[in-house]
Amino acid sequence: MSKATYPLKLPLSVKEAATRLAKADGVSLNQWIASAVAQKVGVVETAADFLRRRAGEASAEDFSAILDKVPNAPADEGDEYPDGHKKIEKGG
Numbered sequence: 001m002s003k004a005t006y007p008l009k010l011p012l013s014v015k016e017a018a019t020r021l022a023k024a025d026g027v028s029l030n031q032w033i034a035s036a037v038a039q040k041v042g043v044v045e046t047a048a049d050f051l052r053r054r055a056g057e058a059s060a061e062d063f064s065a066i067l068d069k070v071p072n073a074p075a076d077e078g079d080e081y082p083d084g085h086k087k088i089e090k091g092g
Contacts, residue, residue, distance in 0.1 A: 008033070 010018070015029075022032030075081070 018032060018036075019029050022029045025032060027035075
């Protein structure tokens with residue numbers, strides 16, 4: 001396996017937590033960070049692949065056409081925007 005180095009700057013609190021977790025796992029901080037990054041890459045790539053498969057041949061235009069069919073009506077009770085949230089108007 002080829003390896004590359006990368007200087008990593010972490011907030012002190014994150015480094016301290018990562019050091020503690022690495023120690024609890026019985027591995028070096030470097031091994032723990034490499035494993036954490038590999039896990040995150042796997043999750044993101046898996047999610048992206050899943051979404052691509054679900055989308056199939058659909059396009060942004062297809063999605064827009066579906067949204068255009070939604071009636072311009074008040075929200076059902078319980079589906080209103082929470083207080084403090086700005087409603088985004090269509091086309092804006």
